[in-house]
Amino acid sequence: MDSDIFDGLLQLEDEFYNEGYKLGVTDGAQAGYAEGNVFAIEKGFEKLLEFGRLYGKGLVWAQRLVVSEQDQTAEYGANIVSGGAEELSVEPAVCREMPCVPKGTRLRKNVRVLLEQVDPSTLSLDNTPDAISEVEERLKGAVLKAKLIQRAFGERETASDSIHLQSAKDTQTSGDGSGSIEDSSSLRVRH
Template sequence: MDTDILDNILSLEEQFYKEGYDLGVIDGARAGYTEGSVFAVEKSFEKLLQLGRLYGRALVWNQRLISSGVNEEAETTKVGEGEDSITTDMCNAMPPLHQGSRLAKNIQTLLALVDPATLVLQNTEDAVSEIEERLKGASLKVKLIQRALGETSFGDSSAVDGFAAGEGKSAGDGSGSIEDISSLHVRH
């Protein structure tokens, strides 16, 4: 009889370990699903925010082309009534674009790549890869347009330079990257 009690006590640790492991697996599956969902929302928001920024720049460039009269076919790509007047007013204050048809073609291609009406917003592998490809293509078009206009990239370079935030920053620019030595003090 004494041996049964001791055997039960000795197997108690194994029983608690198994019970704790099973509870951990259930909690981990639930927490993993929640964390994965939050991560997916964050990443999709970042990508669509980048596309939205590029779309805004494309609309401004397109309106500047329309205002300068360089590209008459650019008028086919317009936004809604209220937004169009705001964009037009802002763009009239900017210098018009006096470039060739290659610039107009690049702007039209950029507009086609980032047009929100043509984006597939489904959670499938094909839709995700299509959005990533369109974002990469649009980033390249923005760089081409910027070079043609002599503009530099704006504020958040991740919207133009791809997916890595802070890409293209030089050493000592205060970005906090490992190459940034601007905060180091010289010892004498």
């Protein structure tokens, strides 16, 4: 009979463990869902912000090409970039104050491709694996195309550019370049 009294006490620890485990699983599922939503919103915002930044740069570059072409041929209204599909409008006075643009069809084609890649009207916002991989591929291609265009325009990469566009020399710290153990010039800053 004594063993029946102690059996209840011994099972009490298992009952508390199982009850705590079930509560932890329930709370973890709710907290995980909330944290997952916040993480998804943050990452989605970062990617779409990058798309918007690249789209804005592309529109300015396109207008600079239009203004440069207009200044050279005095034919206003020519839309070089989109082939006449729609008129791009950035204040031309701002673009005229910028340095002259090198002439070339490859540059026009690169700007057109960049604008096609980051066009918000063609961007799929579905939460499917295919749509997500398409957005990531388009962003990678657009970042590379923007870097190529930026070099063709002779513009420097600035600190306000995306971390995708930063070069290794921008992230290095100062050092003597000797390569010794005390030299920190070859170390990269992690973000």
